[in-house]
Amino acid sequence: MDSLIRVAVVGAAGRMGSQVCRAVEAADDLELVGRFDVDDDLRDLGGADVVVEFSVPSASPDNVAHCVGQGVDVVVGTTGWDEERLARLEQQIADSGHDVGVLIAPNFAVGAVLMMRFAEQAARFYESVEIIELHHPNKVDAPSGTAARTARLVAAARRSAGLGDVPDATTDDPDGARGARVDGIPVHSVRLRGLVAHQEVVLGTEGETLTLRHDSFDRVSFMPGVLAAVRAVGDHPGLTVGLENVLDL
Numbered sequence: 001m002d003s004l005i006r007v008a009v010v011g012a013a014g015r016m017g018s019q020v021c022r023a024v025e026a027a028d029d030l031e032l033v034g035r036f037d038v039d040d041d042l043r044d045l046g047g048a049d050v051v052v053e054f055s056v057p058s059a060s061p062d063n064v065a066h067c068v069g070q071g072v073d074v075v076v077g078t079t080g081w082d083e084e085r086l087a088r089l090e091q092q093i094a095d096s097g098h099d100v101g102v103l104i105a106p107n108f109a110v111g112a113v114l115m116m117r118f119a120e121q122a123a124r125f126y127e128s129v130e131i132i133e134l135h136h137p138n139k140v141d142a143p144s145g146t147a148a149r150t151a152r153l154v155a156a157a158r159r160s161a162g163l164g165d166v167p168d169a170t171t172d173d174p175d176g177a178r179g180a181r182v183d184g185i186p187v188h189s190v191r192l193r194g195l196v197a198h199q200e201v202v203l204g205t206e207g208e209t210l211t212l213r214h215d216s217f218d219r220v221s222f223m224p225g226v227l228a229a230v231r232a233v234g235d236h237p238g239l240t241v242g243l244e245n246v247l248d249l
């Protein structure tokens, strides 16, 4: 048998991190060599080949930079990776002197990746589009990373097709009822006890609508994608954004 991939988890005490630790321990080809959480010194990362990072948006860039500096590949699920952060990370990878791979995905559920792809494909056929993301009330960031990425993909597809702004006659909205705009696409965030992670992309044109919906009812839904990324990241030096890059989509 090939040697085991040694994996450390950062954010290991969290909802996702603890689930990842269980998934790694259950996989025959992986070995869990480190659990790190807030205030832990990451140092040599327990001798890991790959770090899985699920912490908080404010801490993730420093954690990932530490891994890159150590020459350790990283799979990142934490949200908050905007263009500026991604550009800084790309530079850190280039400056590190290591042939290191970092794979960042806003959503590791296969269905969510497909939903984003389908929304991108559908975008050019519809004048209107809005995104509704629904999550558990302990989530600290809004809109979700998945919604933000979906909006950017849809907006880019609309631009390529020559579509203009989504139609909206609203002139009076003192309480922000029309939601946020991400790259021009309306995004609405719901936080509700009982939910895990859900998203609808609603597209509309004259006489018809199309609704794409994905539901993660349990965090186990993210694990096949996380483990696929752990196994693949070593073959993807540099920065990769999106699980679709290792799913052959």
Ligand SMILES: NC(=O)C1=CN([C@@H]2O[C@H](COP(=O)(O)OP(=O)(O)OC[C@H]3O[C@@H](n4cnc5c(N)ncnc54)[C@H](OP(=O)(O)O)[C@@H]3O)[C@@H](O)[C@H]2O)C=CC1
Residues within 6 Å of the ligand: 010, 011, 012, 013, 014, 015, 016, 017, 036, 037, 038, 039, 054, 055, 056, 057, 059, 063, 076, 077, 078, 079, 080, 105, 106, 107, 108, 109, 145, 222
């Ligand atoms: N890509 C994907 O598929 C998914 C992404 N996510 C994203 O993953 C992230 C984590 O989500 P979730 O697990 O629900 O959140 P949790 O709050 O449950 O877990 C985060 C963990 O990170 C810890 N932490 C805080 N600061 C640091 C630090 N500096 N270094 C290391 N650990 C730290 C927290 O500790 P403490 O609580 O003490 O602060 C906590 O234990 C979020 O950004 C979320 O949006 C979530 C689900 C799927």
Ligand SMILES: O=C(O)C1=N[C@H](C(=O)O)C[C@H](O)C1
Residues within 6 Å of the ligand: 079, 106, 107, 135, 139, 143, 144, 145, 146, 147, 196, 197, 198
């Ligand atoms: O915080 C969560 O729970 C989730 N975060 C990610 C996001 O912001 O898109 C992925 C998934 O939606 C669950």
